[in-house]
Amino acid sequence: MIEVSRRALVMTALLATLTAAGVAQQRRDAFVEGRDHPAIAYSTGPVTDAATVLNRRLAEGSLHLGFDPISGYLRSVLDALNVPIESQALVFSQTSSQAPLISMHNPRAVYFNDTAAVGWVRGGSQLEVMAQDGRQGPVFYVLDQRPVSVPQLTRTDQCLSCHLSWDTLGVPGLLLQSVLPLAAEKNAYAMGFVTDHRSPLSERWGGWYVTGQHGATQHLGNVPVMPADRGTGIVNPRDPLESLAGRFDLSGYPSPYSDVVPQMVLAHQSRMTNLLTRLGWEARVAIVGPGAGGDTRVQEAVNDLVDYMLFVDEEALAAPVHGTSGFGERFTAQGPRDTRGRSLRDLDLQRRLLRYPCSYMIYSDAFAALPGPIRDRVYARMWRILQGQERGPRYARLSGADRQAVIQILRETKQDLPPFFL
Numbered sequence: 001m002i003e004v005s006r007r008a009l010v011m012t013a014l015l016a017t018l019t020a021a022g023v024a025q026q027r028r029d030a031f032v033e034g035r036d037h038p039a040i041a042y043s044t045g046p047v048t049d050a051a052t053v054l055n056r057r058l059a060e061g062s063l064h065l066g067f068d069p070i071s072g073y074l075r076s077v078l079d080a081l082n083v084p085i086e087s088q089a090l091v092f093s094q095t096s097s098q099a100p101l102i103s104m105h106n107p108r109a110v111y112f113n114d115t116a117a118v119g120w121v122r123g124g125s126q127l128e129v130m131a132q133d134g135r136q137g138p139v140f141y142v143l144d145q146r147p148v149s150v151p152q153l154t155r156t157d158q159c160l161s162c163h164l165s166w167d168t169l170g171v172p173g174l175l176l177q178s179v180l181p182l183a184a185e186k187n188a189y190a191m192g193f194v195t196d197h198r199s200p201l202s203e204r205w206g207g208w209y210v211t212g213q214h215g216a217t218q219h220l221g222n223v224p225v226m227p228a229d230r231g232t233g234i235v236n237p238r239d240p241l242e243s244l245a246g247r248f249d250l251s252g253y254p255s256p257y258s259d260v261v262p263q264m265v266l267a268h269q270s271r272m273t274n275l276l277t278r279l280g281w282e283a284r285v286a287i288v289g290p291g292a293g294g295d296t297r298v299q300e301a302v303n304d305l306v307d308y309m310l311f312v313d314e315e316a317l318a319a320p321v322h323g324t325s326g327f328g329e330r331f332t333a334q335g336p337r338d339t340r341g342r343s344l345r346d347l348d349l350q351r352r353l354l355r356y357p358c359s360y361m362i363y364s365d366a367f368a369a370l371p372g373p374i375r376d377r378v379y380a381r382m383w384r385i386l387q388g389q390e391r392g393p394r395y396a397r398l399s400g401a402d403r404q405a406v407i408q409i410l411r412e413t414k415q416d417l418p419p420f421f422l
Helices: 002-024 050-060 074-081 260-288 294-309 327-332 372-386 393-397 400-413
Strands: 089-091 108-112 116-120 126-133 137-144 177-180 191-194
Touching (some): 089 260, 260 327, 260 372, 294 372, 372 400
Antiparallel strands (some): 089 108
């Protein structure tokens, strides 16, 4: 039954990818050129992502990875990439290349920071790593889970069978899905959909464990998805889970939490990453081959990025959210801060995700790698929105105080602002 369900999930992902390829040819809100277009050269172009740096350090002997009998290289890789244990999110839907090993008693663990993500399955043969290259976007690697003197991460495009689709905007990207429970029928197909900060909490986390206070909303997490997991006695609790201690064997997992706060941050960051990659790719194609609507595609990508970056369509929280792992405190401590102590990493979690509605990813290497004229377009649209010149009802939710705070924080913490922003 587990194998049948796994095939159903894989088939669903494949159908979504094929459908996306066809739909993207008619729509502009996804990149439609190939990933190896001469202006992109995703497969062959140089990269300087964190995994490449890690490999170089391993090869030259300035870094050594420890190997644990249960978790393998997990903890050492997290340390080397500066990925916090507190970011741990546990997913039990069989949506990984190591799907047959995944269940509610053996969930896949995902960890992340601004530039990297690590996936670990207990008993699996490989550690999965995504590293964000400023120019090329997410690049995928695996690390064999066997002790050797000089381990190396190996780049793989196999992950792109799911991580390059309509749902990732036609570029290699991050995919955060909520999966609905499979029916008991033998040939049932998985039903799932992508979620981000625009999604109500009631639609999030299908196939994921969630710990912490999630307000008054009954979400889709903590509910068995695979038929084989039914009858485990694990049901969606009316009272929030403080931790997963006692729910299943936690051997090898560095944390007993699957915290709601990092999962909310990851939901925002996943689409933001894809939007940045898409804009960068559209810009590079337009530069080398002007015409054929290229400039229009670039401007539409700019508009989509800025609207999302300023949380124009964010779904409001029905009640306050509180985490349990300590991720929130670590996340907000990273700054940078203005002279009044404000940061774009300050969490709100009362009405929305961030205290100030502008993405912290404006400080990312991916944003900095955008061609200068394209960054100027991004800033111009930001300025238009922050000055209240966009009159549509979608923009009315940004209060005057929020707009002014974002402008002030950026003036003191962002180095490449154009003159009209100062």
